[in-house]
Amino acid sequence: MRYAYFLGCITPLRYPGIEAATKIVLKELGVEVIELNGASCCPAPGVFGSFDLWNWLILAARNLDLAEDLDAKIVVTCNGCYGSLQEAHHLLEDVVRREAVNEVLAKIGRRYEGRTEVKHVTEVLLEDVGAEELKKRVKKPLKGLKVAVHYGCHFLKPSKIRGHGSPEAPTYLDELVELTGAESIDYLDKLMCCGAGGGVRAGRLDVALDFTLEKVRNIKRAGGDVIVTPCAFCHFQFDTGQRELMSKGLLDKPVPVAFITQLIGLAMGFSPDEMGLNDNFIPPKYLEKIS
Amino acid sequence: MSAVSRQVVVLQASWEFADEVIKRGSRIFPEEELKTLYACIQCGTCVGDCPSGRRTAWRIRHIIRKTQLGMREAVLSDETLWNCTTCYTCQERCPRGVATTDVIRIIRNIAFEEGYALERHLAVARNFAKIGHAIPITDEVKEKRKRLGLLPVPPTTLSYPKALSEVQKIIEIDGFLKKIQR
Ligand code: SF4
Ligand code: SF4
Numbered sequence: 001m002r003y004a005y006f007l008g009c010i011t012p013l014r015y016p017g018i019e020a021a022t023k024i025v026l027k028e029l030g031v032e033v034i035e036l037n038g039a040s041c042c043p044a045p046g047v048f049g050s051f052d053l054w055n056w057l058i059l060a061a062r063n064l065d066l067a068e069d070l071d072a073k074i075v076v077t078c079n080g081c082y083g084s085l086q087e088a089h090h091l092l093e094d095v096v097r098r099e100a101v102n103e104v105l106a107k108i109g110r111r112y113e114g115r116t117e118v119k120h121v122t123e124v125l126l127e128d129v130g131a132e133e134l135k136k137r138v139k140k141p142l143k144g145l146k147v148a149v150h151y152g153c154h155f156l157k158p159s160k161i162r163g164h165g166s167p168e169a170p171t172y173l174d175e176l177v178e179l180t181g182a183e184s185i186d187y188l189d190k191l192m193c194c195g196a197g198g199g200v201r202a203g204r205l206d207v208a209l210d211f212t213l214e215k216v217r218n219i220k221r222a223g224g225d226v227i228v229t230p231c232a233f234c235h236f237q238f239d240t241g242q243r244e245l246m247s248k249g250l251l252d253k254p255v256p257v258a259f260i261t262q263l264i265g266l267a268m269g270f271s272p273d274e275m276g277l278n279d280n281f282i283p284p285k286y287l288e289k290i291s
Numbered sequence: 292m293s294a295v296s297r298q299v300v301v302l303q304a305s306w307e308f309a310d311e312v313i314k315r316g317s318r319i320f321p322e323e324e325l326k327t328l329y330a331c332i333q334c335g336t337c338v339g340d341c342p343s344g345r346r347t348a349w350r351i352r353h354i355i356r357k358t359q360l361g362m363r364e365a366v367l368s369d370e371t372l373w374n375c376t377t378c379y380t381c382q383e384r385c386p387r388g389v390a391t392t393d394v395i396r397i398i399r400n401i402a403f404e405e406g407y408a409l410e411r412h413l414a415v416a417r418n419f420a421k422i423g424h425a426i427p428i429t430d431e432v433k434e435k436r437k438r439l440g441l442l443p444v445p446p447t448t449l450s451y452p453k454a455l456s457e458v459q460k461i462i463e464i465d466g467f468l469k470k471i472q473r
Pocket of ligand 1: 330331332333334335336337338352355384385386387388389391
């Protein structure tokens with residue numbers, strides 16, 4: 001199990017707690033993680049995909065090639081990075097398309113052969129490590145914690161390319177969360193988008209925040225103590241976004257946010273500081289409930 | 292004159308724009324998947340499930356129909372075009388298998404290069420051209436990273452000038468740089 005960690009933008013540049021927690025947790029679970037030196041933005045599927053898809057595909061191919069050079073698979077902690085790199089990898093299985101992209105890559109001395117694989121950190125946890133092993137590693141069960149899982153859009157969709165089954169009623173993230181001893185609650189429109197994708201956060205902040213507000217209201221109504229995401233960009237939208245909603249006077253009490261590896265690390269016995277949980281804008285009040 | 296003026300347009304329906312969208316997109320996606328654009332029957336499943344359409348004037352079904360009718364300018368200049376979060380709900384649920392979300396991104400690509408890019412999007416693109424990331428690094432983040440036991444600057448294009456120059460060369464060769472310098 002050797003993975004090159006593709007960081008992307010939000011993880012290292014806004015929520016490094018996600019990066020730290022992921023490295024610590026994977027190492028503890030025996031997964032070898034190496035750096036993917038020289039990687040760029042994935043580039044983001046919604047933003048850069050909306051600007052120029054041809055350019056998006058070539059830049060994604062360059063990032064894939066970095067991992068190919070290391071003979072490593074890629075692990076990501078953002079559904080956006082997953083969306084771009086996994087889709088680009090899939091599109092580049094077509095030899096004609098790959099050769100067209102390689103014509104451009106040749107000008108920087110690169111060539112992508114299609115030999116890496118792109119895995120989301122939740123796939124590494126569930127498939128490489130496995131539920132059994134994870135359960136064994138839980139030292140501090142998060143009993144009594146009500147978790148509102150937010151899946152995000154791009155891990156499961158487009159389902160034809162992702163190949164993780166139907167996106168209509170997924171359970172993999174709820175299962176991961178419940179391995180920690182916490183309860184994954186149901187809430188209205190659980191599978192709805194956080195609002196940040198597609199360049200909406202950058203271009204139309206009020207629209208993005210309106211999505212987020214709807215989700216947060218639904219989560220609060222269902223009694224969620226913490227929002228858990230598998231996506232750095234959704235994490236960013238919920239944490240920074242709720243702060244923005246509060247400063248606009250649109251939200252009173254926020255719901256804290258945790259990334260999936262941060263939650264798992266906590267259950268494995270690592271401290272909130274080691275997991276970077278205090279680096280979010282919204283203080284992790286839910287910790288009182290489990291200490 | 293009333294504030295609302297009604298223009299009467301005699302529409303000459305044509306597949307020209309739909310053909311253009313499919314042809315352009317087929318450089319990236321399999322052409323047969325994009326040809327689903329011809330198959331939309333305006334059932335409304337897409338718009339009924341769209342979380343953006345719930346709160347804004349964005350109507351995915353209209354965009355698909357206008358594209359089928361060849362209303363190129365109306366589609367490209369539609370300000371709501373940028374309200375879609377690319378959540379794929381519509382694409383997953385379309386009973387005719389229309390690749391809606393992919394079509395939106397292709398249409399946006401055309402709008403982007405024809406001068407309809409949002410200023411804030413150009414800023415993101417220019418930041419990428421400068422450092423290889425969509426967002427800049429801050430001193431506060433460097434501090435946080437250090438505290439967490441990470442390198443203050445991540446080992447990405449931010450730490451490797453050669454890697455950054457590769458990225459910058461790509462966007463110069465493939466024409467992206469020109470599109471964001473205007
Ligand atoms: S769901 Fe599909 S067929 Fe129905 S209106 Fe939307 S794009 Fe057309
Ligand atoms: S992909 Fe865009 S148009 Fe389709 S449902 Fe999501 S926000 Fe609406």
